[in-house]
Amino acid sequence: MTLQPHDAARNGWARPNPIGFAIYEFGTKALVAAELEIRKLRHDPIQLLTRAVQPVLWLTIFGQVFTQVRGIPTGNLSYMDFMTPGILAQSVLFMSIFTGLLVIWEKDLGILHKLMVSPAPHSALVLGKTMGAGVRCLSQLVIVYGVAAALRVNLDWHPLAILGVAIAVMVGAALFSALSLMVACWAKTHERVMGVGQLLMMPLFFASNAIYPISIMPPWLQILSRLNPLTYLVDALRHLMLTEPAGNYSLLLDFAVLLSVTTVLIAGCGQLYPRLVR
Numbered sequence: 001m002t003l004q005p006h007d008a009a010r011n012g013w014a015r016p017n018p019i020g021f022a023i024y025e026f027g028t029k030a031l032v033a034a035e036l037e038i039r040k041l042r043h044d045p046i047q048l049l050t051r052a053v054q055p056v057l058w059l060t061i062f063g064q065v066f067t068q069v070r071g072i073p074t075g076n077l078s079y080m081d082f083m084t085p086g087i088l089a090q091s092v093l094f095m096s097i098f099t100g101l102l103v104i105w106e107k108d109l110g111i112l113h114k115l116m117v118s119p120a121p122h123s124a125l126v127l128g129k130t131m132g133a134g135v136r137c138l139s140q141l142v143i144v145y146g147v148a149a150a151l152r153v154n155l156d157w158h159p160l161a162i163l164g165v166a167i168a169v170m171v172g173a174a175l176f177s178a179l180s181l182m183v184a185c186w187a188k189t190h191e192r193v194m195g196v197g198q199l200l201m202m203p204l205f206f207a208s209n210a211i212y213p214i215s216i217m218p219p220w221l222q223i224l225s226r227l228n229p230l231t232y233l234v235d236a237l238r239h240l241m242l243t244e245p246a247g248n249y250s251l252l253l254d255f256a257v258l259l260s261v262t263t264v265l266i267a268g269c270g271q272l273y274p275r276l277v278r
Contacts, residue, residue: 026121026123026124027124029119029120029121029124029125029128030124030125030127030128030131031128031131032120032128033115033120033124033125033127033128033129033131033132034127034128034129034131034132034135035128036128036132037128037129037131037132037133037135038132038135040132041135041136051091051094051095051139051140052139052140052143054090054091054094055087055088055090055091055140055143055144055147056143056147058083058087058090059080059083059084059087059144059147059148059151060147060151062083062211063079063080063083063084063087063151064080064151066079066083066211067079067080072212072213072216073213073215073216074213075246076244077242077244077246078154080148080151080153081153081154081242081244081246082213082238082246083210083211084144084148084153084155084241084242085234085237085238085241085242085246086208086209086210086211086234086237087144087210087211088140088141088144088165088169088237088241089172089208089210089230089233089234089237090205090210091137091140091143091144092137092140092169092172092173092176092233093172093176093201093204093205093230094201095133095136095137095140095173096133096137096172096173096174096175096176096177096180097176097177097179097180097197097200097201097204098180098193098194098197099129099130099133099176099177099180099181099184100180100181100182100183100184100187100193100197101180101184101190101193101194101197102129103129103181103184103276104184104187104188104189104190104193104276105190107188107276112276116273116274116276121270122270122271122273122274123266123267123269123270124270125270125273126178126181126266126269126270126273127174127266129177129181130173130174130175130177130178130181130262130266131170131174133173133174133176133177134169134170134171134173134174134177135170136173137169137170137172137173138166138169138170140169141165141166141169145162153242154242154243154244155241155242155243156240156241156242156243161240161241164236164240165237165240165241168233168236168237168240168254168255168258169237171233171255171258171259171262172229172230172233172258174262174266175229175233175258175261175262175265176229176230178262178265178266178269179200179265180193180197181269181273182265182268182269182272183196183197183200184276185269185272185273185275185276186272186275188275188276204228204230205230207221207224207225207228208225208228208230208231208234209225209231209234209235209248210230210234213248214226214231214248229257229258229261232249232253232254232257232258233254233258235247235248235249235254236251236254236255236258239251239254
C-alpha cells in the first residue's frame, strides 16, 4: 500500500516546523543582506589598507615606547604581548563605530527605501549589515597578526585559537556596528553620526582594559570598565591570541556578554530602523 502525503501529515510524520522554518528564513535574508555589504568591498578595497595604518602605528610606535615603561603591571606578559589583543579590539571598534554612516549614505541614495519595502525583517537587514562589518574587520586580524609576528609577540598559532579570534572579532564588530546603526536611526545625518561616533569611540577605548589593566584604574573607572563591552572583547582576545594565559574573566563569560549585548542591540535597532526612511 502506498502512503499518501495527507496520511503522513495526519500521522505527524511530515508536520512542518514553523519555528525552524522562520529561523531558516530569517538567516537566509540576513545572509543576503550581508552578501550585499561584502560585495561593496570589491569596489573599494583601498579602505581596508587605509584602516591598517592605525593599528600598525599603535603597535610599532606606542607599543615599542611603552614597553620600556616598567611601572605598568602586566604580570608575566611583556607589554607588547599585553597590548596586541587590545589594539586588535581597538581596530574592530574604530572600523565598526561608523557603520551608521553607510546606512545614511544608502538613505540619501534611495537604496534604503528599496530594502525597507522588501519582505526581509528589519532585524535581518541589521544583522546582515553587522555581519558585513565583521567580514571587513577580519582584514585587521590579518594585519595585526602580521605586525605582531614581526615584533615577536608570543602569539598562539593553533588553528582553533585563530578561529576563535576570528569569531570574537566578528561578534565584536557586530556589536559596535549595531550600536552605530542605532545612533544613525536617531541622528539621521552624516554630521550627527560622525559626531556621536567620535564621542563614543574614545571613552569606550580608554575606559577599557585595551592598553592598561583594570587594576591600576581609579575605582569609578573600574566600574565603567566592567560595564564596557570592549573590555570583554579584549579579554576574549587575550585568552585566544596569546600563549600565556592572560584573561581576567572566563572565556565563556566574555562571549556570553558580547553575544547578549549584540542580540539586544540588533533587536532594538530592528525596531528603530523604519525611522530612517520617515
